[in-house]
Amino acid sequence: MPTSENKKSLLKKFIAIILGFGPGIFAIGYTIGTGSVTAMIVAGSKFGMQLLWVLLLSCLFSGVLMFAYGNYALITGETALYGFKKHLKFGKVLALLIIVGITFGQWNSLMGILGISANIIFEILAANFEGLIPYKYETVLITAIIIIVIFYLLMLVGKYTFFEKILVIFVTLMGLSFVLSLCFVQPLPADVIQGLIPTIPDVPGGKMLVAAFVGTTMASATFLSRPLFVKGKGWTIKNLGQQKKDSITAAILIFLISATIMAVAAGALFHQGKVVTQVLDMANTLEPVAGKWAVSIFFFGALSAGLSSIFPCLLIAPLLVADYQSGVLDTNSRQFRIITAIACLVALIGPAFGANPIEVQILSQVFNVFVLPIVILGIILMVNSKKIMQGYKTGVFVNIGLYASLLFACIISYNGVLALMDYF
Template identity: 35%
Template sequence: MAPLTSTLSNRLKRVLKNYGPAFFIIGYVVGTGSVTSMVISGANYGLSLSWALLLSCFFTYFLIVAISKLTIVSGETLMYNFRKAFGKPLTIFIITALVISIVSSCIGVMGVVAEVAMEWISVNTSVSFLNGPIIASVLILLLVGLFWTGKHENFIKIMSIMVAFMALAFIITSIMVVQEAGTSILEFFPKIEGGESTGLVIAGVVGTTMAGVCLASRSILVQEEGWGLNDLKTENKDAMSSMVMTFLISLAIMISATSTLYFNDIQVDDATDMMHALGPWAGDFALTLFTLGIIAAGLSSIFPNLLLFPWLIADYTGTKRDMKKPLYKLIVVIVALTGLIVPLVGGKPVWILIASQALSPFIMPLITLFLLILLNRDAIMKEHKIKTGMNIALGATLIFNCYMLYVALNGFLDLI
């Protein structure tokens, strides 16, 4: 009889193998961008924008399933399929838009991480020689060094555990504040008066969940997992679990921010304003827990971003994803260095990050339309073409994405 620890270890390995891409999506989506978007949404609008979170998770599920099925049946990744079917110019346009999203996200995330870290240092220590650029430089050197040596897996696991603790803290906080709230649940859904940032926040909430770069990488991960036609049910469960967990964690963050910030009339304008969101549950430790969580979430989301540009190039060309290539190493270093922009030049990293998330809706209608076309082509899908139900679901997703494009566009125009 096998030892109990061995049996548990084997079960855990099976779960990680079957749901690896789901954990990647949760880890990527529930990062600094997601925390920032949900905290600002809750602080400024209560739960009135939770509809955007719900719909984005709902429609993202169908996109994940569609991308995975296309990859499994065709045997090719998303961008390679796009290039073969729709030509180089349109595919390069999509990749360029995704790269802009990647770079802008790195800029905003590192800005938020540096600002939060500096606030914690100033409150809890007497250290005076550190500043934003120094902190950002150290973190960038750490990430590049881990990539260069290839010793990043354990580091990412540690960061993921820290993010999980922060997510758990938000879930506990959300439960506590709802139970202890002396107000009607309807007060969690205030009437939105509107404003110049409302459209941008809505687009940010949707963009951080329905992230184009994350969906593009889904195809690569499915291919690397070696999933075949027999794994379609596993893939569906994987997609469902990732979106359910993403929704629950994101909603918990929004609820916590509503109770701790919105009801106390605390507006979020800087990254340091978000640090009060865990106050009721964590007490004096809230600042440290939030800081550690944001740093971990930032590093664990920046690292995949560093890899995604080379991945997209390999995806487009249909070549091996060899991160040891000099070109790929150079790209990783350049993308990483963009994280110094906000600490050196200045700006409001919170709104830069929100804006970077709000860029995703600009490319999603085209990706959804291309998916819909490819999944109905006999030459690619053969007997595995999608049925009426999936066509309706993706059609509704396309309409939703077009509406979000309109919302995002208005959000950016309101800033001008």
């Protein structure tokens, strides 16, 4: 029997492991939010495990890109966009295009996230107060306004880190709920193996989901923010080995969590022919495990993921601008307040027009892929310059990974254009 002291020391070791996990935790925070949960559940319910190969490649290339951007920061001591502006011939234009592209994608995503979060709160309220059902639009819009105003005020008082810690716990609970349900709702092993064979579903919306998958898993914001988080951790050129392990661990965890969510949706919904189109449909994913508690458990987790995604989405534009200026992100500056205020107003467009937040969320992930080739090309040029990298030579396998990810990003971007043409 383990003594209470042994239990305490095991708990201390576990906490130390979590705290020791470096900037990769931010990569997971950026990558796994409402956007990826929505994309994985919709894909799992529509196509089973058919898109597992896209997820695997996206996570593999994400690991390579996190490693390359992290190494660049440790060796040069510079942030990414400032480096582009300083060292590359058309770097200034490239950096500005990246800022505009990522901000557009993230603000679109913010619209979907806010819509989903407000809809979740409406569903919880409607379950208890049936009189609200005829006033869905008004309730969702008022809820969205209250949420975004609260988050804007929290950002102005700089309480981000405190709330991030709480929201990370919520997202962890959501992840655990999907792992638990996977024990009950297992996909067929044959489906998993088949999912690793590259195919694009030849149905309406198939191309769109492939692009959304890459947009949410190979998120440009994750790589560009990597140098800032690596520097924030206090790592130097002595931590190159640690940085490599951190990148690999983050990529593996993103794959495992995302694949688990997809597998649960495939096992619970795909073979029954149930497809997720509305926010309430997503709760069906947990129904085989939790029964009547499904709605509450899932909504609590999805709401937590949504709220934890609002902070990074609001932060990304001022973060990229600060990176470009090579300054420190000052949350008290006038620039910060204006940019985040615009982001909050953009976020309300979806709920104001009564748009389906599931569709908005998938669309926003598609837009994210268009800036990806530029982000990859930029880092390829930087890490292969001996002058910039101060004599440090980038390995052959890393370069193969970078060029393969560039080719993959270009194919997916082309696929995204076709998907949007079909959609509109």
